[in-house]
Amino acid sequence: MRKKTYAMAALFAAAALTLSACGSGDDSNKPVADVSAEAGSGKAATVLDNPFEKPDLVLTDTTGKKYDLRARTKGRPTLVYFGYTHCPDVCPLTMNNLAVAKKQLPKTEQDKLRVVFVTTDPARDTPAALGTWLKGIDSDFIGLTGDFATIQAGARSLGITIEPTTKDKNGKVVSVHGTQVIAFSPKTDAGYVLYGEGATVDDYTKDLPKIAEGKTP
Template structure:
């Protein structure tokens, strides 16, 4: 895996702020990376890991889901995105799915992949469930109040802005495109993957993450 070490908490937070305005048209441009030293790297190993966001939301069945409690002691991948995203979101989830299917069954059952919508106004539990089922039925989808979701994302350095309606009637959600990998040993995010991470990157790393080790 291509990875880079972070030597200060401020630098780790800055690395996490790369974002993408998923969608099309004029609002679909992608801002530059927060720090050029981390650009085009598959992953960043965090020397000061992030705590898991304190998020209590609804899952795809409309039931309460406490992220900290439900994923406690389990290897967890966390991503913020939305179902109408035409690029980063489906590609990222597809790459994770491909890699996850290569894991031994026991490790695959332990791994939690959590997708939190950045557009709860349009991503109902039902819609989110249908979209994720097409990606991987084991993926967990969460939705709820936008301000709560935004605060949770910011707590791990992920940018999230309120979705905006375009002139053509479509909605664009600007959000960070990173995947955070939490290890079961302390439930902290030790690795941050950029949108450039491939299925092969995840395939190589997931066995280590599933065992609670930093790749």
């Protein structure tokens, strides 16, 4: 019994480590998701013991109109990701994974699901730029932009660290995207499941039917 408890504790510690490492800019070359993949017995989803409250974000959508995240996604299964469109790798991969998985849900479930992409680079990601980019992925996805400090605070409330896009001493652009997708339950509106960068289209395809009903994947 005791041994089991320790094993569980170790697992939990490993999971906690992967979370705290996000955005800390240390010298590890390996993607954070690799660690959780090893620790989590092949499961992409981390079900949170202490779910996140949905951030109180009021931003601007791709049509230039005000979008109140809590009000507009209330009672709907919602997936939130923080990224930017000048990101050729992980951001489009993550959003395309969600788009492909979504299309495998029954139509009624697809219509209920909200997928929200919040930019971490609002200076470059105008509503129009976000709209063009998301249209190439899934025209039903919601893109939000606005004041960076507001976005950063919203991300932080979900344990996601982002920094403003800056230029380094050589004039090269340095940008930051989140490494997690947070799933919010339609039942409680709480962020109860977290996916790391290693989550594949198959993982999302398998889990979305459960998330659509607020069940544990």
